[in-house]
Amino acid sequence: MAKEKYSAIYGALKKTILNHGYDRTKMLPSEAHLIEEFQCSRNTVRRAIQQLNQEGLVQSINGKGVVVLEQIPDEDKYTFSFNNIMGMREIQKNRGAALSTRVLLFETVPVTEELSRKSGFSIGKEAYRIHRLRLVDGEPVFLDCNYFLCDAVPGLTAEIAQNSVYEYIEQTLGLKILGSQETSAHRGSGQRGHRLSPLRRSQLRGSALH
Secondary structure, eight states: OHHHHHHHHHHHHHHHHHHHTTTTTTTOOOOHHHHHHOOOOHHHHHHHHHHHHHHSSEEEEOOOOOOOOOOOTTTTOOEESSSSOOOOHHHHHHOOOOEEEEEEEEEEEEEOHHHHHHHOOOOEEEEEEEEEEEEETEEEEEEEEEEEEETTTTTTTHHHHHOHHHHIIOOOHHHHHEEEEEEHHHHOGGHHHHHOOEEEEEEEEEEEEE
């Protein structure tokens, strides 16, 4: 019965998100509101939100609530959601491919209103913006455009980004990744289309760490 209730709440919230029902506030209703609306326990609501978080639809922000993350309206998009986000080295180990990374951009930028809306980061904070080209057996496959809060991932460098940011976060800093959204959409690559195919652009909307 509890599982059916949690699934029903998850389904209802997901449907509202995908139908842009929270576009005005960019936030889910409060826990108290959802408990009253669905006549359920706090734990049931949290389980439903956790599932949405794992699918990259929302992100829980301490002291702020649950932010609804922007969805890319692209028929060709596909979303990666991870309980434990896999870095390039883990993919290499599991799939046996020769993977490499080329850092194209590494800089710090202020969190704008638009970036805050997409990531849940606080406006005015400093964030790392990193563009990395992912290659499989020497062929470009993904262009990752990532944002990480500077104060959440101290000491991050281009050299670390060249290897594995997630390994640095989890093993060196000892932090736990609470959630993220990573959406990839196939893009045309113009005159370089044949040479770069199947190049895709992947955006990590935000990483909540503690």
